[in-house]
Amino acid sequence: MKKLFLIAGLLGFSQLFAQQNDIEITPDNSWLKAGVTxxxxxxxxxxxxDFNxxxxxxxxxxxxxxIAAGVASGYNHFFGKEGVDDFGIVPVAGFLRYYFEPSGFFIGSDVGYGFLTNVDNNNGGLYVNPQVGYHNRDWNFYAFYQNTFAEHDFDIQxxxxGVTYNIRFK
Incomplete structure (x- = not known):
């Protein structure tokens, strides 16, 4: 069932992009967001x-x-408790965001697959990352809830x- 939701979400993202016939990439409509969480x-x-x-x-x-859409990736490092090795998640996802104003609050979510690192017998699973935050032309500040529905009924929540900086294309 989780894989069905993932496929449906990815098809929805691809349809959103396919409906745009005359896409022109400019510094006003496209950029990279680099950040930390x-x-x-x-x-x-x-x-x-205890911490990631x-x-x-x-x-x-x-x-x-x-309305914005795009692709998201990165790395989330989880520091293991005593006797437990550190592990990580590498998400590969699409995302949608709704901006209420050119500067102000936004809501959005990433949907994709979270690949686990340093975990035996578990590759990962469906990755969701809803967010609510504040943005301006250069910065995004947000709160998030992240869940990777990993194999063997182990959810990593x-x-x-988080904060990201917008790197504009020139």
Whole structure:
């Protein structure tokens, strides 16, 4: 069922891009977002980790002044508790965002696959990362809830804060 949601989400992203016939990439509608995150594991993940740090990289295209889509990746490092090795998640996802104003609040979510690192017998699973935050022309500050529905019924969940800087194409 999780794979079905992943496929449906990816098809939805591809249809959104396909409907745009005359896409022109400009500094006003497209940019990279590079950032950092910090979180506290919850649920199953809190049994094996107390803290996580991450790096993120996103490519965004603004379809209208209010709706954006793109691709997201990065690395989230979970620091293992005593006797547990550190592990990580490498997400490969698409994302949608809705900006209420040119500067102000936004909501959005990443949907894709989270690949696990340094975990035996578990490759990863469906990755979702809903966010709510504040943005301006250069910065995004947000709160997030991240969940990777990993194999063998092990969900890796974390809540935290993130910040990204917009790198404009010239």
């Amino acid at each position: 910090a979180g506290i594991p919850v649920g199953d993940a809190s049994d094996v980790s 740090l991450g790096l993120s990289l996103r490519g965004q295209y603004l379809f209208t002044p209010y 974390t809540v935290g804060l």
